[in-house]
Amino acid sequence: MRKLRVAIIGYGRSGRNIHRKLLSQLTDLFEIVAFVDKDPQRRDLIREENNCEVLSDYIELYGRADIDFVVNSSFSCNHSPISLELLKHGFNVLSEKPAAGSAEDFKKIMKTAEETGKSYYIFQQYRFAPSYRKVKEVIKSGVLGRIVQVNLNYSGFSRRWDWQTVQDFTGGSLFNTGPHPVDQALDLMGFPDEVKVVCFMDRAHTYGDAEDYVKLLLKSPNVPVLEVEISSCN
Known part of the structure; x- marks a missing residue:
C-alpha cells in the first residue's frame, strides 16, 4: 500500500508538536513531504528537525499532484479561509479546530468540499x-x-x-x-x-x-x- 503524502501548514504547537509527532510515528502509512510557515526562524527549525521541503506560503502548494492531503494548522483565524482555498485548488484537507469562526463560514467550506468532491476533516481527536x-x-x-x-x-x-x-x-x-x-x-x-x-x-x-x-x-x-x-x- 502506498504511503499518503502530507503537507503541513504551520510549525507551531499544533503543526510541530501534534501533527508532525503523530505522523512521524506512523511512517508506514504517511510521509510528510512539505512544511509551510511564514516565520523564517520556524523555517530554519523545520530544516533542522526534518528532511522535507520547506515553503514560506501555502499558495506554493497549488498545482501539485504529489500531495494526498494538507494539514491546516495555521492561526485559528486562518483555518476557514485557507481550508476553503485549498479545497478550491483540489486538495483534501484536515483542519485543526476551530474549523471556522462562524456557522456561515463553515457552511461555505462544506459546500465547497461537496462541489469539488474533496475530503474535508476536522481534527477532533x-x-x-x-x-x-x-x-x-x-x-x-x-x-x-x-x-x-x-x-x-x-x-x-x-x-x-x-x-x-x-x-x-x-x-x-x-x-x-x-x-x-x-x-x-x-x-x-x-x-x-x-x-x-x-x-x-x-x-x-x-x-x-x-x-x-x-x-x-x-x-x-x-x-x-x-x-x-x-x-x-x-
Missing part, C-alpha cells in the same frame, strides 16, 4: 480518547441508571498572553478548548438536530480581550443535560 470512550461505554451499559446530567470540565489555572487570547485571531477558551468538550457533549447527546444552549463567558485574568471562562448548558428532549465548563481561573 478527543472523541476517540480512551477515557471518553470508557465513559460512553459505562453510560450505555445502564449500570448507572437514569442519568440526569453529565458534566464535562476542562479547568485549571493558567495565564496566557499569546495570540490565542485575542478575539481578532479567533482566540478565547470557547474556540481554543471548546471544540473538544462541545464535540463530546453533542456526541453523548446523539448529535440531535436541535439543542437549547445557555452560555456564560467571562474574562478573568487573560492578557488579551477574549474569554478565559466558559459555562455551557446544552439540552435536547429525552437526553440528559450536558454541562460544559472551561476555565483557566480555577
